[in-house]
Amino acid sequence: MIESEERARLVADHIYGTWRARKGWKKPLFITSAKGVYFYDDKDKPYLDFSSQLMCSNLGHGNKAIINAIIAQARKLPYIGPGFACEAKASAVEALLDVMPEGLNRFFFSTSGTEANEAAVKMLRQYMAPKYKIISRYRSYHGATAVGVSLTGDPRRWYAERARCTVPGIVFAPDPHCYRCPLKLEYPNCGIQCVEYIDYMIKEEGNVAAVFVEPVVGTNGKIVPPPEYYPRLRTICDENGVLLVADEVMSGWYRTGPAWALDNWAVKPDILTTAKGCTGAYVPTGITATTKEIADFFEDEIMCHGHTYSMHPLVLAAIPAAIEEYKKLTATGLPQRVSKHIEKRLHELMHRHVCIGDVRGIGHFWAVEIVKSRKTREPFNTKADKFAGGQTMTDKIASEALACGIYIHNWYDHFTVAPPLIITKEEVDQAVSILDDVLKIADREVEH
Ligand SMILES: Cc1ncc(COP(=O)(O)O)c(C=O)c1O
Structure with missing residues (x-):
């Protein structure tokens, strides 16, 4: 066995993978380096990162400005406890x-x-006590711990429920998913009942403190609601005295065009959470941003939360560097031009492949949904298949694409096209031409 295979085996034998049964992670690909939109294995084979890893490497790999900021901070002050101030903390706030x-x-x-x-x-x-209930949506992922997974609508919650690691007080609203409307209605004649139902839920449930949304749903389908949805949701929240929380962990950081996905509808949340792209994924970060009004409540109230690594200087040093890089990049106009090209190329793929039921998204954030029948929209796989142990059709597509040098993240019903914002039109074309070939796997199994 060559050495890197042994090293990969050592990793798989001794480390728990994430969200998987151990037997499904026996021979992880051994990656040695990454640069730009590519990462490389031990044989120097390049893989075009068409999903920015877990939709987080928004600035691509090997960005010197961010790496240098982290190195400089490591030399100067790699760690100081959360109770102290330092320049890295001040600069992150400013940025x-x-x-x-x-x-x-x-x-x-x-x-x-x-x-x-x-x-x-x-x-x-x-802040909202005694109100405590939260409305989330079925097509959502909000995290792995008891609270995050309880807010989650996707099948990962089912497993956390079995582990008895969920919290009460969370209810789920219908998704604004026009391709598969849960209310079986059709836009624009639907009256956007999916959002009106949230008004009904708030009034019927009682004790609702907040509505928690991914403004453009990420892992669960790149769902972009109709234009009226978020302005109406904002009004519903205001009229009912309920907070609107935007989870921009995946949809933030220019992934959908503007800095924040909710900016697409000129709507402001009361709380915004983010992570992933805020350092371009060079160091692990999470940010919870609130209004001053909410913060003022905690002048006397104990905010019952904290970590040893809250405000870690290495992490905070990366934030201003990443923000500067985003600004420079968007000023060139490249992401704006390339996002239109991605949209065009994916729709062309849809014309050529009967297995594609829907192409949807915005900016650099797209889903290609794979179906057995375009006419009936019957899927190859459902939510329950995700962790059932078999290979889904999108698993097959993603693994064949990887063998051909294209990395795409996939879910049970679609695969993701969300490349780093630095990608060029030529690199998009390279990935699309490989996908053009790979998609024949599913075309062959489409029901005619
Ligand atoms: C919308 C959303 N919220 C929260 C999370 C959890 O973030 P993390 O994996 O950094 O804990 C994710 C992760 O994919 C996400 O997509």
Whole structure:
């Protein structure tokens, strides 16, 4: 056995994988380096990262400005406890104030999206007490810990429920998913009943403190709601005295075009949580941003949350560097041009492949949904198949694409096209031409 295979085996034998049965992770690909939109294995084979890893490497790999900022901070002050101030903390605040939606200017720092949401829930439940219920949606993922997974609508919650690691007080609303409308209605004649139903839920449930949304749903389908949805949701929240929380962990950081996905509808949340792209994934970060009004409540109230690594200087040093890189990149106009190209190329793929039922998304954030029949929209696999142990059709597509040098993240019903924002049109074309070939696997099994 060659050495890297042995090293990969050592990893798989001794480390728990994430969200998987151990037997499904026996021979992980051994990666040695990454640069730009590519990462490389031990044989120097390049893989085009068409999903930015877990939709987090928004600035691509090997960004010198971010790496240098982390190195400089490591030399100067790699760690100081959360109780102290330091320049890295001050600079991160300054940079965030510049990019956050107006009015969201108080921050809690952690090290993941899950923790950012955990903090948000504690804060909002203290602030809104005695109201405590939260409305989330079925097509959602909000994190792995008890609170995050309880907010989650996708099948990962089912397993956490078996582990008795969920919390009460969370109810689920219908998704604004027009391709598979849960209310069996059709836009625009539907009256956006999916959002009107949230008004009904708030009034019928009682004790609702917040509505928690991924503004553009990430892992669970890149769902972009109709234009009326978020302005109406904001009004419903205001009329009922309920907070609106935007989980921008995946949809934030220019992934959908503007800095925040909710900016697409000019809607502001009361709390915004984020992670992933805020350092371009170079160091693990979570941010919970609130209004001053919420922060003022905690002048006397104990905010019952914290970590040894809250405001870790290495993490905070990466934030201003990443924000500067996003600004420079968007000023070139490249992401804006390439996002239109991605949209066009994916729709062309849909014309050529009967297995594609839907192409949807915005910016650099797209889902290609694979179906058995375009006419009936019958899927190859359902939610229950995700962790059932077999290979889904999108698993087959993703693993064949990987063998051909294209990395795509996949879910049970679609695969993700969410490349780093630095990708060029030529690199998009390279990936699309390989997918063009790979998709024949599913075309052959389409029912005619
Ligand atoms: C929308 C959303 N929220 C929260 C999380 C959890 O973030 P993390 O994996 O950093 O804990 C994720 C992760 O994919 C996510 O997509």
